[in-house]
Structure formats: C-alpha cells, structure tokens
Amino acid sequence: METPYWISYFIPCLATLAILLLSFRFCHRRKLILPPGPKPWPLIGDLNLLGSLPHRSIHALSLKYGPIMQLKFGSFPVVVASSVEMAKAVLKTNDVIFTDRPRNAAGKYTTYNYSDITWSPYGPYWRQARKICMTELFSAKRLESYQHIRREEVNLFLKRLYESCGTTIVLKEHLSSLSLNVISRMVLGKKYTEGTGENEIVSPKEFNEMLDELFLLNGVLDIGDSIPWLSFLDLQGNIKRMKALSKKLDRFLEHVLDEHDERRKGVQDYVAKDTMDVLLQLSEDPNLDVKLERHGVKAFCQDLIAGGTDSSAVTVEWAISELLKKPEILAKATEELDREIGRERWVEEKDIVNLPFIDSISKETMRLHPIAPLLTPRVARQNCKLAGYDVPKGTRALVNVWTIGRDPSLWDNPNEFWPDRFMGKTIDIKGGDFELLPFGAGRRMCPGYPLGIKVIQTSLANVLHGFTWKLPHNISNHNLNMEEIFGLSTPRKYPLQVVAEPRLPLHMYSP
Numbered sequence: 001m002e003t004p005y006w007i008s009y010f011i012p013c014l015a016t017l018a019i020l021l022l023s024f025r026f027c028h029r030r031k032l033i034l035p036p037g038p039k040p041w042p043l044i045g046d047l048n049l050l051g052s053l054p055h056r057s058i059h060a061l062s063l064k065y066g067p068i069m070q071l072k073f074g075s076f077p078v079v080v081a082s083s084v085e086m087a088k089a090v091l092k093t094n095d096v097i098f099t100d101r102p103r104n105a106a107g108k109y110t111t112y113n114y115s116d117i118t119w120s121p122y123g124p125y126w127r128q129a130r131k132i133c134m135t136e137l138f139s140a141k142r143l144e145s146y147q148h149i150r151r152e153e154v155n156l157f158l159k160r161l162y163e164s165c166g167t168t169i170v171l172k173e174h175l176s177s178l179s180l181n182v183i184s185r186m187v188l189g190k191k192y193t194e195g196t197g198e199n200e201i202v203s204p205k206e207f208n209e210m211l212d213e214l215f216l217l218n219g220v221l222d223i224g225d226s227i228p229w230l231s232f233l234d235l236q237g238n239i240k241r242m243k244a245l246s247k248k249l250d251r252f253l254e255h256v257l258d259e260h261d262e263r264r265k266g267v268q269d270y271v272a273k274d275t276m277d278v279l280l281q282l283s284e285d286p287n288l289d290v291k292l293e294r295h296g297v298k299a300f301c302q303d304l305i306a307g308g309t310d311s312s313a314v315t316v317e318w319a320i321s322e323l324l325k326k327p328e329i330l331a332k333a334t335e336e337l338d339r340e341i342g343r344e345r346w347v348e349e350k351d352i353v354n355l356p357f358i359d360s361i362s363k364e365t366m367r368l369h370p371i372a373p374l375l376t377p378r379v380a381r382q383n384c385k386l387a388g389y390d391v392p393k394g395t396r397a398l399v400n401v402w403t404i405g406r407d408p409s410l411w412d413n414p415n416e417f418w419p420d421r422f423m424g425k426t427i428d429i430k431g432g433d434f435e436l437l438p439f440g441a442g443r444r445m446c447p448g449y450p451l452g453i454k455v456i457q458t459s460l461a462n463v464l465h466g467f468t469w470k471l472p473h474n475i476s477n478h479n480l481n482m483e484e485i486f487g488l489s490t491p492r493k494y495p496l497q498v499v500a501e502p503r504l505p506l507h508m509y510s511p
Contacts, residue, residue: 024055026326028294028344035079035389037061037070039369045072047226053486054221055373057404058082062403068387070395074226078377078396084410084434087441089386090378091434095442098397099126101380104225105216109242110249115299119305125290129300133447136278137304143451149185153178154458158466161500168472171320171496175313176208178459183308186451187301188256189274202248212491213245214306219372219488246379253298276301305367307448311371312455314471314491315438318369319361319460321496322417324469325477329419331432333357334503337465343504347461349454358461360419362453363429366415366438371489373402375440381473401437410435429453467500 005498040046049071058080062069067083081090090098100122101107107119114324117133120126136142145480157178164174181191192201202210220439222238224231234240260280272278279300283292323330341347370486378397385391406414411421418484427433429449431441439449463469471480475497483493 001235013303016112023064028373032038032390032392033388034077034479035068035070035386035391036065037072038065042073043074043227045074045226047073047221047223048220053484055400055486055490058374058398058400059403059406062400064360069135070389073221073396074223075228076226076394076396077392078398079391080400081386082400084404085258085487086387087401087404087434087437091431091437091441094380094386095444097235097381097384098378099443100437101444102225102379102396105222105231105242106220109226109239110214110217110246111303112295112299115293115296116303117300118303121379128288128290128292130443130447132245132279132282132300136282137160137275138447140260140450143147143169143454146186150182151348153181153185154346154462156181157459158462161463161467162502165467165500167503168497168499171493172313172317172445173208173495175316175459176211177307179309179312179455180211180305182240182455183451184292184307185274187275187304189260189276192252192256197287201252202489207252208309208319210245210248211306211309213241214249214302215310215489216485216487217242218472219243219486249302250298256301257294257298275304304448307446308451308455309492310489312459313453314371314489315362315365315369315456316460317492317496319365320463320469321480321482321492322365322368323464323479324471324498325482326417327477329361330464330469333361333464341465345487346504347458347465349458352457352461355457355461356423357419358457362457363427363436364419364420366429367405367411367436369484369490370401370405370438372438372440373486374398374400375437376444376488378444380450399437399440404435404437466485466502466504468503470499470501472499 038046038049041048049061058071059082061071062080062082067081069080069082071078071080079090101114101119103114103121106120107114107116111119115122115125116124117129120129131239149500156172160177161174162171184191217238220236220238222231223235224233224239231239244492256276257280260276264277264280270277270281272281273431276297278295279292282288283294283297285292325332337347340354341351347355364400375398380391380395380397382393383391404410408414412418428438429436429438431437431439431445434441439446439452471477481494484490485493
C-alpha cells in the first residue's frame with residue numbers, strides 16, 4: 001500500500017521538533033549556574049569524601065569551595081550553607097522553599113512513616129503539628145504549669161549526686177535520668193522507668209540505650225537514602241536496627257497509651273494531666289484539619305521524649321567537660337553563683353536571668369558543640385537561587401552550624417572555649433541571630449527549644465553551685481579526651497567520668 005503523502009512531510013517535521021525540544025532542554029540545563037563543589041564520582045557522588053564525622057569533613061570541603069557549595073550524595077544533589085549569610089538565605093529568605101524533609105529510612109521506620117514533628121513532610125499534617133506544638137505543647141502557659149515537675153526532679157537529681165559524692169560516676173547517666181524523668185512526667189504523666197519487677201516496663205539503662213540508638217540512627221548517613229536502588233540490600237544494617245528499635249519503642253508507647261485510655265474512660269469533662277492526654281483529646285477533635293491518628297500520638301510523644309532527653313544531657317556534659325579543662329572559668333562561674341544565689345539554696349529557673357555568666361557558658365557550649373551540627377536536612381520544594389547560584393527543585397540542603405561556630409570572621413580564637421565572648425552581647429538562641437543556631441531557625445526550628453533551654457541552664461547552674469568537680473586521679477584536664485560521635489546529636493565518644501564533692505549543706509538535697 002502506498003504511504004499517504006502527508007506522512008512524508010509529518011515525520012521529518014516531528015523529528016525536527018523533537019531535536020529542537022531536546023536541544024532546548026539541554027541548553028537550559030547547560031545554563032544552570034550551580035554552586036562550586038568537588039567533582040562527583042559515578043553512582044556514589046561525593047560520599048567517599050565523608051568520614052565518620054561528616055560535619056568535620058564538610059567543614060574541610062567548605063574551606064576549599066566556599067560558604068555555599070554543592071555535593072552529591074549518591075543520586076541527590078546537596079547544597080551546603082556554611083556562613084551566616086548562607087544560613088540566613090536558606091532558613092529565612094527562602095524558608096518557605098526549604099520547609100520539606102527528605103524521605104529517608106529513619107523517618108519511615110522509626111517515626112511511624114513520617115508521622116512525627118521532625119520528619120513529617122511539608123503539608124497540612126506538618127502545619128497542624130507545628131500549630132499544636134506552638135499553641136498546646138510548648139506555650140508559655142503550658143510550660144509554666146509543669147514548673148513544679150522540673151523543680152522536684154532537679155531536687156531529686158541533686159540528692160542522687162550527693163549520695164554518689166567521692167566516687168567516680170558517669171555524669172551523662174545522671175543527666176539523662178534527670179532529663180528523662182522531667183520529660184516523662186510532662187509528656188507521659190509519670191516516670192515509667194522507675195517501676196520494679198512486673199511493673200517495670202523498661203529499665204532506665206535500657207530506655208536510655210534506646211534513645212541513644214534512636215538519635216544515632218536518625219543522624220546516620222545511610223547508603224540507601226542516597227542510592228535508593230540499593231536500599232533493599234541494607235548494606236550497613238541500619239534498616240534492620242531501625243525496625244528492631246521501632247518495635248521496642250512501640251511496645252512501650254502502646255502500654256502507656258492503654259493506661260491513658262483506661263484513665264480517661266467514662267470520665268466526663270476530663271482535664272488533661274500531661275501531653276499525651278492533650279494529644280488524645282486532640283485526636284478526638286472533629287475540627288482538626290487532618291485527623292490525628294493513634295500512631296500520630298505515639299510519634300509525637302516519641303519525638304518529644306527523645307529530643308527532650310538527649311539534647312540537654314549532651315549539652316551539659318560538654319559544658320562540664322570544657323569547664324574541667326579551664327579551672328579559671330569554672331571558678332568564675334561558681335563565684336557568680338555564690339554572689340547571686342548564696343550558699344543556702346539551689347538555683348531555680350527564675351534565677352537564670354541574674355546569672356549572665358551561666359547563660360554565656362550555655363551559649364559557648366552550644367557554639368562549640370552544637371546539638372545537631374548540620375541541623376536536620378531540608379529539601380527545596382521548587383527551583384530557587386542562593387547567592388546567584390541555581391538550586392533546582394529536590395535539592396537537599398544542609399546548614400553547617402559547626403562551621404559557623406568556628407568562623408574566625410565572627411569569633412576571636414574560635415576553637416577556644418571562652419564564655420566571656422557572650423558577656424554584654426545580645427546574641428540569643430531563638431533563631432534570630434544566625435551566628436548561633438543550636439535549635440535551627442525558621443518554620444522548621446525545633447519547637448521544644450523553650451523547654452530545652454530551661455532544663456540545660458537550670459541543671460548546669462545547680463551542678464556547678466552544689467558541687468566541686470574533678471577528674472579521676474588517672475586523668476588530667478590536659479589529656480581529657482574530647483572526641484565526639486556523629487548522629488542526629490553529637491555526644492562525647494567516651495562518656496565523661498567525674499568525681500563530685502559537695503559545696504552546699506546536705507539539707508539542701510532533701511526532696
């Protein structure tokens with residue numbers, strides 16, 4: 001059969017159009033001005049350049065490529081901001097664009113399929129979660145209502161320290177117990193880790209190990225997250241660990257939820273006693289934009305417990321570590337405490353405003369040892385520009401606050417622990433001053449920072465006021481190991497071992 005004459009014209013035209021379209025796309029891509037960075041390898045990208053401490057590896061690269069650079073983590077481009085200006089560009093100027101989170105294994109397997117506050121993707125669910133945090137969970141009124149809990153637990157914490165005086169202790173164990181007890185009572189209504197026999201759901205040691213594992217796995221660079229077609233192999237064994245951890249945490253949270261359901265059953269006009277009660281009541285609210293399911297309640301509570309326990313304990317442990325290496329700074333801190341508080345009582349939350357040097361120690365610790373040195377990664381929801389460079393939609397973004405905290409243009413002697421640098425300065429940690437961002441900034445800033453600061457400053461002030469501290473006899477302040485490990489937080493590699501002696505009378509420690 002003879003070919004219709006119009007086809008002989010149509011086919012060449014179609015081919016020409018296809019060539020023009022391909023040429024246009026190619027030329028458009030060629031015009032993209034991407035941030036500088038190392039040349040990526042096939043498949044793995046720049047993963048080979050990251051060591052066991054990625055924030056330090058990325059810091060070294062930023063010294064070569066500048067305050068904004070592009071890396072490739074497997075299949076995904078990653079833009080890294082390493083200066084105040086670039087952090088502001090990501091977290092403030094383009095905050096709406098960078099409100100999304102990457103879809104990673106940790107979010108899927110350890111937070112009920114991205115149902116928590118940290119990993120939930122941008123959208124109606126996350127906006128509702130943020131609103132709940134701001135208006136219900138961390139409002140000034142709500143935090144004030146729990147002040148008696150924090151006071152009681154600090155008191156018991158001091159008493160336990162007094163009982164251990166003269167012996168070598170692992171400080172973080174005590175600090176974690178304090179943080180966990182405070183947050184457990186606020187979120188869950190009681191200290192579930194202090195039961196005995198059949199009533200003990202999980203031991204304090206086991207629960208802290210679970211939280212350490214949760215933070216480690218939520219910060220780990222998993223190969224499957226960067227090279228998705230390899231994820232089914234679970235080459236590092238992280239997914240197996242995440243699934244095992246998730247089962248343990250879910251078993252615990254289900255038990256707590258059952259107890260709360262039983263307590264609320266049949267009670268008219270029940271008044272919420274803790275955060276889980278608040279969330280359960282919200283889950284029954286028909287006016288919510290997105291229904292809060294049972295797994296969402298568990299995800300929220302897990303997020304609050306983990307974040308509230310680890311961040312404060314890690315920060316105070318680093319603060320004491322730095323102070324032990326600088327006895328003259330430690331002496332200045334105790335002099336302020338003696339002058340402002342006296343030797344007849346412990347420090348209360350209301351006293352912190354009168355302790356500027358303690359506040360400066362907290363800030364200096366978070367500058368040198370930020371809780372999350374790369375913050376939690378974000379994803380560009382649309383194409384944008386940073387410092388004149390093109391950032392395509394889907395690019396992941398990291399803000400290296402570890403590098404910002406060591407920028408010599410911002411800080412004199414940036415590697416030195418020197419709290420005096422903050423005295424008389426108005427730099428705060430609420431996300432408005434981009435020189436110091438321990439809790440991030442913008443819409444994705446850690447919503448629990450008001451509580452975290454209260455626990456950090458009050459516990460730090462009290463351990464300095466109530467006790468003198470020294471290292472075990474076989475360790476000097478000059479050879480104290482200050483190595484760290486990387487995760488969603490960055491704790492000491494080797495937990496700090498110390499010996500405490502009382503500075504204040506025994507009657508202070510009676511609950």
